[in-house]
Ligand SMILES: Nc1ncnc2c1ncn2[C@@H]1O[C@H](COP(=O)(O)OP(=O)(O)OP(=O)(O)O)[C@@H](O)[C@H]1O
């Protein structure tokens with residue numbers, strides 16, 4: 421698949437003839453220098469953008485041809501996004517941030533609250549449920565964002581530089597959480613500059629200029645079905 425921006429002499433091949441299969445349950449790290457196309461690729465996988473050419477399939481369903489409305493529903497129901505800058509609502513508490521998507525999807529307030537509290541407990545923030553983001557550390561905010569990303573029981577969690585704004589201690593907290601998700605069988609695609617995240621992945625892809633320069637399936641990966649390499 422391809423994603424191009426601009427045209428003629430200004431053409432940027434942000435994603436250039438990439439062919440990617442991610443088996444269910446795999447934890448993939450995508451690395452590479454700034455501008456090599458990591459975010460562009462992630463946006464294609466999550467239906468935030470459409471490819472210029474090629475196809476995107478998620479769990480047996482072609483998504484690049486869906487209508488805008490269907491794509492929005494797919495993102496809401498099936499994908500969990502985690503961003504570098506957290507993207508929490510500043511005026512909502514931690515638990516309100518986590519339950520918001522479920523409420524918007526029509527879930528009952530009581531169920532949404534119960535599930536949000538469970539998720540906050542899972543990310544180790546049960547005692548911070550009523551804090552506003554401004555009263556949380558960076559690592560705690562990102563863990564709230566991860567709890568939010570899990571609220572729709574996503575087919576895949578897509579994270580773009582999730583530790584990019586975090587100090588070392590907070591990075592370790594978030595890493596531990598991703599490791600737990602990996603062990604629990606959550607399919608994960610994490611764009612990162614941090615070699616420590618790559619170390620908890622099943623597979624590390626290095627991108628250069630929109631293409632894959634390397635694609636390593638790490639030893640000891642037990643969750644992969646189909647042809648590894
Ligand atoms: N909306 C856009 N319009 C034009 N060019 C774009 C657009 N978005 C990205 N690009 C270009 O596409 C290329 C890939 O960008 P992308 O954001 O995917 O890189 P990245 O690997 O995520 O970089 P970083 O590590 O800095 O986040 C870059 O050359 C960038 O300038």
Ligand SMILES: [Mg+2]
Pocket residue numbers: 458459460580
């Ligand atoms: Mg990027």
